[in-house]
Amino acid sequence: xxxxxxxxxxxxxxxxxxxxxxxxxxxxxxxxxxxxxxxxxxxxxxxxxxxxxxxxxxxxxxxxxxxxxxxxxxxxxxxxxxxxxxxxxxxxxxxxxxxxxxxxxxxxxxxxxxxxxxxxxxxxxxxxxxxxxxxxxxxxxxxxxxxxxxxxxxxxxxxxxxxxxxxxxxxxxxxxxxxxxxxxxxxxxxxxxxxxxxxxxxxxxxxxxxxxxxxxxxxxxxxxxxxxxxxxxxxxxxxxxxxxxxxxxxxxxxxxxxxxxxxxxxxxxxx
Amino acid sequence: xxxxxxxxxxxxxxxxxxxxxxxxxxxxxxxxxxxxxxxxxxxxxxxxxxxxxxxxxxxxxxxxxxxxxxxxxxxxxxxxxxxxxxxxxxxxxxxxxxxxxxxxxxxxxxxxxxxxxxxxxxxxxxxxxxxxxxxxxxxxxxxxxxxxxxxxxxxxxxxxxxxxxxxxxxxxxxxxxxxxxxxxxxxxxxxxxxxxxxxxxxxxxxxxxxxxxxxxxxxxxxxxxxxxxxxxxxxxxxxxxxxxxxxxxxxxxxxxxxxxxxxxxxxxxxxxxxxxxxxxxxxxxxxxxxxxxxxxxxxxxx
Numbered sequence: 224x225x226x227x228x229x230x231x232x233x234x235x236x237x238x239x240x241x242x243x244x245x246x247x248x249x250x251x252x253x254x255x256x257x258x259x260x261x262x263x264x265x266x267x268x269x270x271x272x273x274x275x276x277x278x279x280x281x282x283x284x285x286x287x288x289x290x291x292x293x294x295x296x297x298x299x300x301x302x303x304x305x306x307x308x309x310x311x312x313x314x315x316x317x318x319x320x321x322x323x324x325x326x327x328x329x330x331x332x333x334x335x336x337x338x339x340x341x342x343x344x345x346x347x348x349x350x351x352x353x354x355x356x357x358x359x360x361x362x363x364x365x366x367x368x369x370x371x372x373x374x375x376x377x378x379x380x381x382x383x384x385x386x387x388x389x390x391x392x393x394x395x396x397x398x399x400x401x402x403x404x405x406x407x408x409x410x411x412x413x414x415x416x417x418x419x420x421x422x423x424x425x426x427x428x429x430x431x432x433x434x435x436x437x438x439x440x441x442x443x444x445x446x447x448x449x450x451x452x453x454x455x456x457x458x459x460x461x462x463x464x465x466x467x468x469x470x471x472x473x474x475x476x477x478x479x480x481x482x483x484x485x486x487x488x489x490x491x492x493x494x
Numbered sequence: 495x496x497x498x499x500x501x502x503x504x505x506x507x508x509x510x511x512x513x514x515x516x517x518x519x520x521x522x523x524x525x526x527x528x529x530x531x532x533x534x535x536x537x538x539x540x541x542x543x544x545x546x547x548x549x550x551x552x553x554x555x556x557x558x559x560x561x562x563x564x565x566x567x568x569x570x571x572x573x574x575x576x577x578x579x580x581x582x583x584x585x586x587x588x589x590x591x592x593x594x595x596x597x598x599x600x601x602x603x604x605x606x607x608x609x610x611x612x613x614x615x616x617x618x619x620x621x622x623x624x625x626x627x628x629x630x631x632x633x634x635x636x637x638x639x640x641x642x643x644x645x646x647x648x649x650x651x652x653x654x655x656x657x658x659x660x661x662x663x664x665x666x667x668x669x670x671x672x673x674x675x676x677x678x679x680x681x682x683x684x685x686x687x688x689x690x691x692x693x694x695x696x697x698x699x700x701x702x703x704x705x706x707x708x709x710x711x712x713x714x715x716x717x718x719x720x721x722x723x724x725x726x727x728x729x730x731x732x733x734x735x736x737x738x739x740x741x742x743x744x745x746x747x748x749x750x751x752x753x754x755x756x757x758x759x760x761x762x763x764x765x766x767x768x769x770x771x772x773x774x775x776x777x778x779x780x781x782x783x784x785x786x787x788x789x790x791x792x793x794x795x796x
Contacts, residue, residue, distance in 0.1 A: 234593040245581050312544070313578065313579070314594065316570075316573070316637075317563070317591065318564050485561055486546075486561070
């Protein structure tokens with residue numbers, strides 16, 4: 224079938240990519256990632272490798288701050304920016320299916336978020352050496368007496384990094400579905416998204432255990448924990464719950480986005 | 495292909511923007527005229543499928559336009575807002591639109607539309623470097639790229655200089671004479687004086703006048719006008735003016751004369767001659783009802 228009937232429209236994707244990456248805002252995309260990597264480097268240099276901090280920085284900070292903020296900036300601009308400045312009308316006054324518009328914009332945003340948040344997460348995880356704590360033996364100096372054994376991490380360095388990478392990839396998908404939908408629903412998408420990230424993902428989901436069932440960062444953590452299996456990640460949900468809930472949230476957000484876009488209206492008289 | 499509105503109303507909360515309008519727009523050029531805030535944009539948006547009517551029935555080429563993107567195969571839309579993908583070249587923008595319309599040969603269709611709008615020379619430049627008139631033309635080129643039967647243009651003459659305006663009117667006339675249905679909106683009557691065809695005048699959400707453009711334009715120019723005149727001798731001037739055939743009433747007020755005339759142009763020529771012949775110095779000659787609202791209100795009353 225031709226592109227108009229498919230779910231992905233290459234023309235829309237090309238224009239979206241150029242519009243999104245071409246804006247000055249694009250410099251912002253890399254900012255959270257740079258902060259994460261610099262922060263990880265500093266910790267790595269200043270502290271001995273111990274298990275908790277890489278999981279806290281990359282899990283809690285990575286999944287409830289870095290990932291959603293990057294997805295927020297990108298996800299709200301792929302379609303929201305066009306709606307705000309009015310150029311979306313040139314796209315919408317064509318027979319391209321609204322579902323193709325949403326899914327194409329969502330795909331572009333997700334890929335960009337993966338590049339600007341999931342890949343940095345992988346890099347930071349490799350730098351941190353999380354999980355790479357060798358078992359050490361401290362023997363008695365005189366050759367007599369007990370040997371002290373400090374148990375190392377049960378997982379390997381690369382497994383830790385891959386777990387966080389996969390979690391971030393999945394998080395990028397879910398967050399962007401939400402933010403693309405929010406950008407069609409309201410012209411104040413950035414403000415709404417920011418409040419959601421700060422209040423829900425950062426505060427409530429991390430301190431109120433019941434909120435985790437509806438927290439994207441916890442879906443991502445749950446999936447990462449499937450690989451890492453580390454209590455320091457504070458994953459509140461198991462892998463199955465995370466995958467199922469994440470899929471439901473993604474589908475519901477995208478369906479809602481298509482419906483909202485189908486009812487896209489131009490506002491009344493010019494002032 | 496026609497655009498049909500039957501008892502269409504649109505309200506926002508308890509503000510009525512469009513009130514029970516019935517009209518049929520067929521092949522040829524039709525102007526939708528009215529002052530700002532009259533409901534023109536609301537009507538255009540409903541026709542273009544970007545706003546559902548609150549009540550009534552609206553069809554374009556026999557189909558509902560709301561929630562029906564397939565309608566854009568037969569409609570070309572030139573939105574009022576000046577926003578385009580400014581980072582694209584004119585050619586890339588029109589070609590992308592052709593691709594979105596899934597045309598067999600997007601490049602050829604784009605070249606044809608660009609040539610029609612006389613934009614071939616500028617097509618290789620980024621739209622961000624275009625003047626307002628050029629942007630308007632590249633938008634029209636994009637809206638024509640799929641050779642639509644119906645073309646809807648929201649305030650197409652805004653921001654155009656007189657030469658560009660004439661070029662655009664000629665183009666619309668040409669497209670209309672080819673049998674296409676062309677609907678444009680404007681809030682300035684004089685702007686569209688050269689255009690042939692029919693007009694629909696909307697005032698305060700209602701259809702105020704409808705019919706042949708030239709007939710309505712004659713009505714406009716021969717309507718009564720009111721002037722405020724101040725001079726060195728108002729009473730003497732009043733006495734001589736009442737003898738002129740185009741003056742229908744003169745009133746002496748504290749702030750000068752209120753003069754009612756049936757012929758704007760003749761009055762303006764005559765008053766200067768009258769003043770000179772009677773040795774009166776004119777201090778102020780001010781048309782008082784030149785607001786668009788009063789022009790259109792006159793049509794409603796007619």
